[in-house]
Amino acid sequence: xxxxxxxxxxxxxxxxxxxxxxxxxxxVKAVDGLSFDVExxxxxxxxxxxxxxxxxxxxxxxRLITPTSGNFTFGDEQxxxxxxxxxxxxxxxxxxxxxxxxxxxxxxxxMTVANIVGEPLRVNRTxxxxxxxxxxxxxxxxxxxxxQDMRRYPHAFSGGQRQRIGIARALALNPELIVADEPVxxxxxxxxxxxxxxxxxxxxxxxxxxxxIAHDLSVVRHISDRVAVMYLxxxxxxxxxxxxxxxxxxxxxxxxxxxxxxxxxxxxxKRELIRLEGDVPDPSQPPTGCYFxxxxxxxxxICKEETPELREITTGVKVACHLSETLELQxx
Amino acid sequence: xxxxSKAFCYKIYTYLHKINTIGSDNELTQNLLEVSNLKxxxxxxxxxxxAVNDVSFSIQRxxxxxxxxxxxxxxxxxxxxLLxxxxxxxxxxxxxxxxxxxxxxxxxDIAQASPRSELMRKIRGNEIAIIFQEPMTSxxxxxxxxxxxxxxxxxxxxGKRSLLDRIVMQxxxxxARERAIEMxxxxxxxxxxxxxxxxxxxxxxxMRQRVMIAMALCCAPTLLIxxxxxxxxxxxxxxxxxxxxxxxxxxxxxxxxxxTHDLGIIADMADEVVVMYAGRVVETGTVxxxxxxxxxxYTRGLLNSIPNLKGSQDITLPSISGTVPHPLALPIxxxxxxxxxxxMSVCEQMPELNIIDDTQNMQTENGCHAVRxxxxxEKTDAEIA
Numbered sequence: 058x059x060x061x062x063x064x065x066x067x068x069x070x071x072x073x074x075x076x077x078x079x080x081x082x083x084x085v086k087a088v089d090g091l092s093f094d095v096e097x098x099x100x101x102x103x104x105x106x107x108x109x110x111x112x113x114x115x116x117x118x119x120r121l122i123t124p125t126s127g128n129f130t131f132g133d134e135q136x137x138x139x140x141x142x143x144x145x146x147x148x149x150x151x152x153x154x155x156x157x158x159x160x161x162x163x164x165x166x167x168m169t170v171a172n173i174v175g176e177p178l179r180v181n182r183t184x185x186x187x188x189x190x191x192x193x194x195x196x197x198x199x200x201x202x203x204x205q206d207m208r209r210y211p212h213a214f215s216g217g218q219r220q221r222i223g224i225a226r227a228l229a230l231n232p233e234l235i236v237a238d239e240p241v242x243x244x245x246x247x248x249x250x251x252x253x254x255x256x257x258x259x260x261x262x263x264x265x266x267x268x269x270i271a272h273d274l275s276v277v278r279h280i281s282d283r284v285a286v287m288y289l290x291x292x293x294x295x296x297x298x299x300x301x302x303x304x305x306x307x308x309x310x311x312x313x314x315x316x317x318x319x320x321x322x323x324x325x326x327k328r329e330l331i332r333l334e335g336d337v338p339d340p341s342q343p344p345t346g347c348y349f350x351x352x353x354x355x356x357x358x359i360c361k362e363e364t365p366e367l368r369e370i371t372t373g374v375k376v377a378c379h380l381s382e383t384l385e386l387q388x389x
Numbered sequence: 390x391x392x393x394s395k396a397f398c399y400k401i402y403t404y405l406h407k408i409n410t411i412g413s414d415n416e417l418t419q420n421l422l423e424v425s426n427l428k429x430x431x432x433x434x435x436x437x438x439x440a441v442n443d444v445s446f447s448i449q450r451x452x453x454x455x456x457x458x459x460x461x462x463x464x465x466x467x468x469x470x471l472l473x474x475x476x477x478x479x480x481x482x483x484x485x486x487x488x489x490x491x492x493x494x495x496x497x498d499i500a501q502a503s504p505r506s507e508l509m510r511k512i513r514g515n516e517i518a519i520i521f522q523e524p525m526t527s528x529x530x531x532x533x534x535x536x537x538x539x540x541x542x543x544x545x546x547x548g549k550r551s552l553l554d555r556i557v558m559q560x561x562x563x564x565a566r567e568r569a570i571e572m573x574x575x576x577x578x579x580x581x582x583x584x585x586x587x588x589x590x591x592x593x594x595x596m597r598q599r600v601m602i603a604m605a606l607c608c609a610p611t612l613l614i615x616x617x618x619x620x621x622x623x624x625x626x627x628x629x630x631x632x633x634x635x636x637x638x639x640x641x642x643x644x645x646x647x648x649t650h651d652l653g654i655i656a657d658m659a660d661e662v663v664v665m666y667a668g669r670v671v672e673t674g675t676v677x678x679x680x681x682x683x684x685x686x687y688t689r690g691l692l693n694s695i696p697n698l699k700g701s702q703d704i705t706l707p708s709i710s711g712t713v714p715h716p717l718a719l720p721i722x723x724x725x726x727x728x729x730x731x732x733m734s735v736c737e738q739m740p741e742l743n744i745i746d747d748t749q750n751m752q753t754e755n756g757c758h759a760v761r762x763x764x765x766x767e768k769t770d771a772e773i774a
Contacts, residue, residue, distance in 0.1 A: 106623035107594075215712045245459040246650060250694035250708035257705065272623065279696035279706065302698060316628035318653035320695055322676045325656045332632055333625040336593045389698045 062095040067127035085341045087113040089290035100267040102281030110290040115236045154232040158239035160219030164211040171207035177229040196225040217248035236268045289348040296374040303388040306376040311386040422448040427484035438716045440466040442668035453645040455659030463668040468614045473504040515545040518605035522617035524597035528589040534600045535585030539565035572603040595626035616648045667724035674758035684760040
């Protein structure tokens with residue numbers, strides 16, 4: 058059986074235009090050759106710092122923006138969605154849905170909850186008019202809201218509840234894949250746990266697959282089966298989450314894990330901390346060779362010249378590093 | 390120029406001297422700031438919001454106190470109250486903020502000082518400095534970072550302006566600019582001579598936060614209030630900024646009041662922790678008390694609900710049900726009781742913040758583990774009996 062989603066060499070370059078003629082003088086390589094796949098019922102976590110292309114990648118997958126090159130196939134049909142026209146894309150849109158980061162700005166303040174959740178149902182004509190109400194109630198109850206909430210407006214809800222409305226809207230058309238772009242980063246810790254539990258519960262109930270984008274490594278670990286780490290538009294490491302956190306194979310993953318302060322004072326005092334120098338480079342002028350080499354503490358000459366390919370070193374573990382076999386990196 | 394840097398060196402020297410004397414005189418317990426029964430209120434159309442309600446804690450010299458809580462629990466307003474910076478119509482309604490200044494032995498009650506007084510202006514930025522969460526909005530986009538850092542230096546070292554400076558009325562005299570460059574290099578900004586003339590938009594988020602820190606530290610304050618200093622930053626940059634703050638703390642010997650919602654940062658930085666919920670302190674103690682012996686159900690709930698980098702990942706996260714109550718519709722009695730798993734009938738009365746004597750407490754000299762919960766009152770009563 059084919060995988061639910063297979064992405065091959067996805068690229069999205071944004072042109073930089075300048076001058077009166079608006080000539081293209083360069084490109085911001087937001088997503089630069091991304092390859093991964095998502096199995097049915099699986100959650101793939103996508104982590105990386107801001108500006109590494111996580112959100113651009115997710116928008117390409119939903120075809121909210123058209124990728125520059127590359128292809129990705131979805132579902133059993135094995136159709137390359139990257140090349141489809143908007144019209145051809147329509148039947149697929151209901152099968153891939155999105156949950157947005159900011160529940161404040163992703164809900165229309167002038168629509169009631171019933172309208173927000175019911176809109177995808179009405180647009181796609183998936184239910185009869187007289188069944189619409191029941192379906193909305195069903196959706197609201199599945200995300201832990203009450204049926205009388207449907208007549209209220211988004212401003213009457215707290216952040217966590219608004220995120221639940223966003224989730225109900227994403228579920229409305231029984232999608233197969235949900236792309237969740239930082240769904241919990243705007244929420245408080247206690248509410249964050251509620252939403253994470255809800256997402257896990259819905260995955261079981263509706264056999265969903267998630268692409269879960271976040272910058273918080275502990276959140277990603279909790280919900281994901283596999284995790285892909287991105288740096289400057291490329292995947293530097295992808296493996297199942299247990300292996301990734303226990304024994305990272307890329308120096309960037311190691312540094313990321315080390316940078317997360319553990320909520321355990323004694324453990325934290327004992328840890329040997331790796332502090333990355335400098336900032337993420339400008340994606341319009343990436344460094345030569347391995348993009349990470351200027352900040353990498355293990356960098357050798359080969360790293361400055363040759364760009365490492367993402368290669369499988371053991372089953373299920375793919376790393377883009379020249380030195381991954383020789384390095385002994387520390388995990389959590 | 391020479392004179393100025395000499396004066397500054399002296400200031401640093403007195404600081405270092407002070408730290409040494411504190412250490413030798415066994416006066417580790419010396420408090421820099423004592424907040425007692427602080428109440429900050431915001432009159433609104435719907436009624437009075439008690440943003441900070443009966444909050445007491447103290448900050449020792451050179452130590453870090455972490456204030457932790459969810460949004461709307463009053464942690465930021467507490468920070469602003471210490472500087473008399475509460476935005477209108479808010480005001481400090483009751484309580485005392487005793488600030489032990491270095492020049493005088495008599496403590497100063499900031500709560501009594503007028504927000505616009507000359508005295509408060511002298512304290513702000515000079516003796517107590519603050520770093521805000523979002524470095525982009527707290528920097529002025531139309532001035533260079535050098536000018537903004539120098540502003541504080543010029544303001545607080547007025548007497549040190551030469552006659553020429555005063556006649557020319559130059560915004561940034563040369564000596565202040567030199568100090569700004571020195572501070573920029575201190576906070577680890579590469580090529581500070583060029584960066585000093587750049588505008589905030591030319592810097593990255595981490596750099597901007599470094600500029601904020603440079604600005605806060607340029608007058609060597611005795612207390613630094615850091616209000617969510619790394620929330621807008623990436624983890625790797627957050628790690629850089631936290632390390633920088635720790636290094637500068639040992640260098641300048643200042644106390645830090647760290648306001649955050651991230652318990653990981655608290656574990657990393659804080660010596661003592663104050664947990665707030667709905668405007669009140671629900672638990673305070675040393676960092677070890679809070680993390681290894683949390684007594685309040687809210688503290689326990691918070692600690693349990695963070696996904697960890699270690700341990701098994703498949704279990705559902707224990708979460709606290711419900712949401713933070715609206716500040717105008719606080720529940721009767723303990724504000725946490727509707728969400729509390731261990732709710733009892735007695736919870737309809739407000740419990741007091743009681744000091745707990747537990748074993749871990751004995752190890753610390755000044756640690757004071759206090760909890761506002763009926764569960765713990767029972768326990769102590771039983772122990773006494």
